[in-house]
Amino acid sequence: xxxxxxxGLRWVIMTLSLLFLAFGIRLTGKWxxxxxxxxxxxxxxxxxxxxxxxxxxxxxxxLVEYHSVKYAITYIIIFIILAIVFGRVFCGxxxxxxYLQDIVWKIRDILHIEGFSRKEKFVESIKTARYLxxxxxxxxxxxxxxxxxxxxxxxxxxxxxxxKQVINVGFIFGIILMILGxxxxxxWCNICPLGYLVGLFYKISLFRIKxxxxxxxxxxxxxxxxxxxxxEIYTDDDKDVTKTECIFCGECIxxxxxxxxxxxxxxxxxxxTSSRKDFEEYHK
Ligand code: SF4
Ligand code: SF4
Ligand code: SF4
Numbered sequence: 001x002x003x004x005x006x007x008g009l010r011w012v013i014m015t016l017s018l019l020f021l022a023f024g025i026r027l028t029g030k031w032x033x034x035x036x037x038x039x040x041x042x043x044x045x046x047x048x049x050x051x052x053x054x055x056x057x058x059x060x061x062x063l064v065e066y067h068s069v070k071y072a073i074t075y076i077i078i079f080i081i082l083a084i085v086f087g088r089v090f091c092g093x094x095x096x097x098x099y100l101q102d103i104v105w106k107i108r109d110i111l112h113i114e115g116f117s118r119k120e121k122f123v124e125s126i127k128t129a130r131y132l133x134x135x136x137x138x139x140x141x142x143x144x145x146x147x148x149x150x151x152x153x154x155x156x157x158x159x160x161x162x163x164k165q166v167i168n169v170g171f172i173f174g175i176i177l178m179i180l181g182x183x184x185x186x187x188w189c190n191i192c193p194l195g196y197l198v199g200l201f202y203k204i205s206l207f208r209i210k211x212x213x214x215x216x217x218x219x220x221x222x223x224x225x226x227x228x229x230x231x232e233i234y235t236d237d238d239k240d241v242t243k244t245e246c247i248f249c250g251e252c253i254x255x256x257x258x259x260x261x262x263x264x265x266x267x268x269x270x271x272x273t274s275s276r277k278d279f280e281e282y283h284k
Contacts, residue, residue, distance in 0.1 A: 001271055001272045001273075002278055003253075003254050003278050003279075003281075003282045004282070006250050006253075006254075006271075006272045007250065007254065010092065010093055010249070010250070013093045013094070014093060014094070014098075014099040014102065015099070017093070017094045017095075017096065017099070018096045018099050018100075018157075018160070021096055021157070022096065022157060022160050022161040023161060053075075053079060053194075054151075054153075054194045055148065056075060057079075057137070057138070057193075057194065057197065058137050058138065058140070058141060058147035058148065058151075058193075059141045059146075059147075060138065060141065060142075061141055061142060062141070063075060080201065083197075083198045083199075083200070083201045083205070084201045084204055084205050084206070085205070085206055086205075086206075086207070087198060087199060087201060087202055087205035087206070087207050087248075088195060088198055088199045088202070088245075088246060088247045088248060089207050089247075089248045090198055091189060091192075091195050091198070091199075091247035091248075092247035092248040092249040092250075093248070095153075095195075096153070096156075096157045096160070097152065097153035097156060097157065097188065097189075097192070098186065098189055098195075098247065100156055100157075100160075100178065100181075101178070101181035101185070101186050101187065101188060101189065102185075102186070104178055104181050104182040105181065105182065105185045105186070105227075107182070108182050108183070113182075115182075115183050115184060115185065116183045116184050118184060118229055120231075123190075123229045123231075126190045126191060127190075129191050130190065130191040130192075130193075130196060133191050133192075133193050134193040134196055134197075136193075137193035137194075138193070149168070149169075149170050150169060150170040150173055151170065152170075152173055152174040152177045152178075152188055153188075153192075153194075154170075155170050155171055155173075155174035156174050156178065159174075185227040186227040186228065186247070189227070189228065189247065190228060190229070190245070195247070196244070199244040199245060199246070200244060202242050202243065202244045202246065203242075205242070206266050206267055207242075207248055207264065207265070207266055208240055208242045208264070208265045208266075208267075209233065209240070209241050209242045209243075209246055209248075209252075209262065209263070209264060209265075210239060210240055210241070210262070210263045210264075210265050210270070211233070211236070211238065211239060211240070211241045211261065211262055211263075212239075212260050212261050212262075213237050213238075213239070215258045215259060215260050215261040216234070216258060216261045216262075217258060217261075218234055218235075219234075219257065219258075220234050221234075221252075221255045221256060221257065222234050222252035222253075222255060222256050222262060223252075224255070225251040225252055225254065225255035226251060226252050227247070227249060227251060228245040228246060228247060229245075230243050230245050230246060230252075233252055233262075248264055250264060250272055253272055253273065253274045254279075254282065255279075256274035256279065257274075257276060257279045258274060258276060259274065259275055259276045259277075260273055260274065260275070261274050262274045
């Protein structure tokens, strides 16, 4: 697949996904309102987050309180199966919060405003913050608090869908994160607890990032382009360089100047591969 096709397709899917998740309920009617969807989008359900997967992950006590143990087990199994099959492709192609961050980053690009380059120490500290946010996400409900009230994804997607918002801590937090996302690509995704949980199954997930170490010149262009700042993509000498943070956005492949050095594959089938010709055409 060529650069233009892969990245064009990604933007089309992300746009359709946002429209569907934000406005789908109004177009499809009530029957979907009771459907359990593995989405990270509160406005899809008129009764707010009750059926969203992330709601129960951040309200684990309610999973059993509202439902039977059988339901809770089915829920966890389905979550794991989806995470294995699609993994963080969800983050690169479906999640509205990821898309909104890509949009603000694109606006910055069009306006020719310099983004902040993330130094390695900063990247490391973000990784530490991610575990803290994950802990809060999973446990805050046991202390009587509601993660949804400060969740930036909930606030931004609900605002787009036309839900009235009050200006509170969560709202301000959402605005701050979008500003950070303007200067640092996919800032929130680097600490997002849902993305991290989905990525945990990357070792057995179908989607892979493969590397041909004989073609790689270790130029580092892939690392510089990666919104998730995955250093191993250029330092590792493995054939499979898939990591838990990878959202399969393909930015590393777009910027890789070497023929067949990097590719995204589904199992063993390569669907998008770096190419010198395509690189020169795209960047001329
Ligand atoms: S990391 Fe979180 S906010 Fe980012 S795309 Fe994935 S689920 Fe959405
Ligand atoms: S951009 Fe391509 S050639 Fe350069 S380090 Fe990454 S994989 Fe290797
Ligand atoms: S490794 Fe490549 S595909 Fe994965 S997040 Fe980084 S740039 Fe995107």
